[in-house]
Amino acid sequence: MEDNGNNIKVNDSVIEYSGFTFLLIDALDSLNVDKVQFNNAVIVDGKDPDFIRQIVRRIRSNNSPDIYLKPIFILKGINIIDPFVNKLVDGTIFSLEQIEFIVPTVEKILTKVSDLKFTNSISFEAQMIEKTINFMYTCDVYDLEPVPYVYAGINYSYPILSVNFRQSEEYIVLDILDIAEREGIFESEYFDRIYLCSNCSNGHLTYREVCPKCGSSNSTTEDIVHHFPCGYVGPISDFKNEIDDQLDCPKCNKRLRHIGVDYDKPSILHECKGCAHKFQDYNVKAKCLSCLTDNGVEMLKGREIRKYKLTKKGELAAINGFVSTSKDIEEIIGTVKFDTFKTMLKYEIERLRQTEGSSNICAIHISNPSQVYSKIGSEVQKGLLKDLVRVIRSNIRSSDVITFQSSSTIVLSMNEIPNRIAKRILEEIIVMLKRLMSTAFKNMEVDFETNVMSLDYKLSPELHIQQLTKDFK
Ligand SMILES: [Zn+2]
Ligand SMILES: [Zn+2]
């Protein structure tokens, strides 16, 4: 039988083609996206731009990778010019007969999705970073560029990240990008600067020149005229008469002839229609269209809009799961910041240079973190890390310090004890940790790797930590 191109069968909104299932969504369907998870890709009928925007938002802002990472195609009825939607879809087709052309894209995206390990991130920020880099990785997009967008609360959108936020909260996107850059997930370059409302951080502002006395934007402006022969200075209305359009000096009654010759206009004068105040310089105010605060421009919050690029570290974070930001683990009581730890280590190394003594650093590493973290929610994770710290703390001296190098690697100091004692203490800690883990997780093995190292005053703090953790998986 001849293939006439009409062999595309739609069965209950699903097309099976080339081993994949495509969910067909049209404008008459509800915005419920649950069905997306049971199919390999989505085709949205493109007749209604509002519906397209809403359904694409619903899919991409979902928290389940089974939904937000699915390839989306628009079956074009009209041109899609919305720049936000364009960044969130994987292509367009003009008729269902063209489905064969999108099969390679679907195949490629689904293969890349299968590279990823999904974890439960500890914090909201970490979760948003993970979603963003997962999407970028699966689409082979390494640039996260700001798109000027009138519907964005801050006038620029980073579609795949911004899609998770209501318009009034979109400024949070900038904070998350800052965090991600500090974590080494992105590197960035300057793109533009924006100004946000001092009260609600919205970027939809209307700028007006207002009366410095009462703040009204309702005013009139006229030129000030200086008549050279008599020296009179006054608003131009003083010089006007009711008969012709010539100017006459109110002081000396002479007719003004040529500007620059017998008179000039040295400045302008504004008169407020609200309070009749006369003034030469306006105040500039920016009224927020969201909360109606009339901001003095000096009060606006300036923020940089930057272009981001996914780093190699970011790519690996997508593949292995991005569990937490440094801020999340810094909040765990009983630990110090990683930078603080390095500083203290530097002093201890310096002290050893001058005195005979033996001090150590130790590391405990969970070698299957994504397996562990994917099984538990973020609150439980925080609790788990707290418990780990509590067990370690109870085995070391109060002068020793604990830090997290990452959510899976804990580094601690054991100062002024012989190396073999430090090793023995660490072994005891691991026994206790294993006991703790087996009560917390019935059906899961948590694998620990450890290392202990004597401090050597010839090595820098960085080299110590590198040596200490280099063999961890
Ligand atoms: Zn006024
Ligand atoms: Zn005059």
Ligand SMILES: [Zn+2]
């Ligand atoms: Zn506002």
